[in-house]
Amino acid sequence: MSSVRVAVDVGGTFTDIFLMNDDDGTINVHKVPSTPADPGLAIIDGLRSSGVPFSEIKHFSHGTTVGTNALITREFPRAALITTKGFRDVLEIRDSTKTELWDAYWDMPAPYIKRRDRFELDERMDATGNIVTPLNRHELAEIARVLRKREIKTIAVCLINSYLNAAHEHEARDILRAELPDAIITISADVLPEMFEFPRTATTVANAVLAPVVGTYMGQLTTRLREGGYDGNVLVLHSGGGVMTAEAASHHSARLAASGLAGGAVAMRHLAELCGVKNALGLDIGGTSSDISIMYDGDLRVTQDWSVEPGYPIRFPAIELVTVGAGGGSLAWIDEGGTLRSGPESAKAVPGPACYSRGGSRPTTTDANLILGRLGQVLIGGKMQLDASAAATSIREHLASALGMGLHETAAAVLRLANAKIADAIRVLSIQKGYDPREFGLVAFGGAGPLHACEVAQELAIPKVIIPPHPGITSAMGCALVDVRHDATRTLIARADESGFRELLGLARQARAQVAALLDSEGIDAGDRRYEYFATMRYVGQWRSLNVRLNENDTLNQVLSAFHSEHRREFAYAHEERPVEFFGLRVTGTGLLNKPVLPELPVGTGEPKTLGTRQVFFEGYGFVDTPVYGRHLFKAGQAFAGPAIVEQFDSTVVIVPGSRTTVEAHGNLIVDLGV
The missing domain is CATH 3.30.1490 (Dna Ligase; domain 1)
Incomplete structure (x- = not known):
């Protein structure tokens, strides 16, 4: 009998797989290298390496970067746009605003459809939806002949005022289907029946160019899962924080453009509710960036003002997020004025931070954390050894000598700068939107989120920090919690x-x-x-x-x-x-879908046992002899005072002095900062 729930987060470097057995509540986590050329292959490889037969999977959902990457890299089939006569250049004219107001040298990215593949059609609806000029069927047939000659099989149709009366768009679709039976045709009336021709056109075009990419990806993944023995729905997370079936995703492809980021926000909401928190900020720090989300009164905030590339809005509702280039692999550097900077450039997985010994020589936030004792000498359960001497050499040569500062002073400055960037991003999504961070909890996840959460919270006077049981795969877990x-x-x-x-x-x-x-x-x-x-x-x-x-x-x-x-x-x-x-x-x-119920920990009393101590640097305290805990030894109800380091397979938690941490029933760490 099927009893295993599978949730997958397909990232640029790793594909994270979260498996939960409904029979006994056990959770297993797997990480496998992503396969950008064929993203579905990593999913299949990861499931096979987990040892779970496909026939025992009762629920499969996943988040993917397929849509996002296709728009960024422009790796999609050639497409065409058919619009009302006089509106061929709306993608360049846009809404007449300048995205980078003070940068005279900034150029807009090129539209997803080139001008020679944009066609004008003689037709017109007025501002009340009445027909002024009937659709010219002969002209449309001629356009179809040109598209056939150019071998273009992806077509977007966006006619003026069709949001009031879609008759001409439906007529155009019927004619094009008859003339080009193999073409994928997207009309704005089905995608976004809203006023303002530019955002409607931009969204329709994004949906059209992604349709063949998403359709192929979902088709291949579904076939592979079926061949393995899985017979349920293949669900994919979309920008609004829900899931769609493979068929629905093929019709609303642009909704996958923020698929990968939404899983973390959904998990944040669920974990905050488990801990009795109605207002929460999500902090997901990975290797390259920090993604911040917000929940107010139990609801994730949703926006229609977002894009993958600046200047080309996608007006589907999406969970509101702010992303900043501050992650574990963010490079620290000195600018021309002699000022210390952090990010947005990243060392990435290869060559990685200097301490990874994979060829990287420039200092990163991870190197600073290691020098200050926040990270131990090993990661991922001993599978990765960190080289503190390489980290020290990198910081001295590239930063300390130029700044005239000592090694530890420089490393502390790198962390202080990274935390400030993250705090500023949180202010954008909270204070600038009318929310007071002091009324929120901070849910921190991602591999590096628990390293920075407490100090970021202190800077914003956030009183409580929540660290999930499996920070590194929280986004994958979120894919199992959506409807x-x-x-x-x-x-x-x-x-x-x-x-x-x-x-x-x-x-x-x-x-x-x-x-x-x-x-x-x-x-x-x-x-x-x-x-x-x-x-x-x-x-x-x-x-x-x-x-x-x-x-x-x-x-x-x-x-x-x-x-x-x-x-x-x-x-x-x-x-x-x-x-x-x-x-x-x-x-x-x-x-509403049935969701997994996270298992509860055995109940314990007193303080958990320590694995030992080590010298850890804390701002305002210097190096402190700090107890180190193993998270796998924690029991529900146990509590301990900061400072402390908590080590686990997929992350390291830094808990600041003056705080009090309690182990929640489901394994969440609730850190009371006393602010």
Whole structure:
């Protein structure tokens, strides 16, 4: 009988595999090198190395960087765009804003579709959705002839004002399917029926160019799993923090562009809830970057303002994240003015930090952690030896001599700078959005997250830090904790009065029907569904808008009150006497899936036993004789005071002086910083 849940996080360097047996609650973790040329191959290799027969897998979900990497590297088939006459250059014109305001030398990345493959079509809808110029079928047939000659089989169709009336886009799709039966055709009415031609065009184009890439990847992975004996759904994490089936992913391919990052945020929410925390910040530090996410009142914050490459928005709802180039492998360097810098360039896995002895000679954050005693001489259960002398030589030669500082003083400065960069990124997602970090807990994971979490929290006066049981594979675990999720959006510009509210409710019913059809196609039972409604609102005359959660039975006055409250929270003021208007609507449909229940640790008392002590540097204290614990020896309920070092297979935890750490029932470490 199938009893094993599998969740996979496909990264650029490693593919992390999280396996949990529902029968006895045991968890196993595997890491295998990623195979960028064929990402699915690492998944299959990792599952085979785990020893679990494919036929015993009851649930498979994964996050992948396939979509992100394809957009960054431009490795996708040649594609075409068909648009209304006069709108061929909308991808260059964009919305007339300058992404890098003060950089006169910064150039926009080239559009995903070259100008010679963008075609104008004679047709026109007016601003109310009425037909002004019928679609020229003969002209479209001629475009299809050119596409056939150029052997282009990926086509995006984005016609002006189609969000109000999609008749011409549907007609164009039918004609193109008849003329080019092998082509993959994406229309904006199916992808993003919203106003503003540039973000709608950019999202439709991103979805189109990724469709063959994602379709091929999901098809190959599904075939391999089926051949191995797995007969369940092949689920993939999308940007909104839910999962889709392989078929749905092929139709909404651009949603996979942030797939890999969403898993960590989902896991952060789950772990925070286990620890009784309703407001939490997620800190995922890997080898190259730090990814920060936020949960407020139990909900992950969602945005539609994101992109893979600057200037080309993807308007699908996505978990709001901030990424900064500060990771374990971030290089420390001296700029032309003699100032110490950290990142964003990374030593990567190869050659890696100097202490890895893989050819790297430049100093990194990892080298500084080793010099200051925060890391031990071995990692990954003894599989990797660290060379402290190589780290010291690197810091002396590249940093200390130029700064006129000692070895340990320089290493401490490197860590202080890295922590400051991470803290600044957290401020962007919290303080600049109207949230007070002092009201949040910090959930830290990734291989390097637990090394920096306590000091970052102290800088922001965050009172509590949570370290998951398996920090290094928390993002993979997050893929096992998600539900099926789909979103539908509508554009609406109407006064927030009774008439506008009725129009909003009518669009909500339409959007819900669209989402329900997607859940039907994925076999979600009616009793396992949950629908959420969000109205985009603003004061009349205001450009910026806010997303306000609606309840199904809310009155207009309740909706207005919620808007004023949200405006006051984010911008510190509200004008309740000013008129308000609706600007859009989003309906989210969630299909609830059975999730793994994390096992509880045996109960213990007193302090855990130490493995010994070592000299560790702490800011403001210098080197301190610090107890070292083995995490595998911890029991629920045990507690100990900082300073402390906790070592485990996939990470090292640094706990600062003056704190108190408790082992939670499921193995989370809850660090009370006393701030």
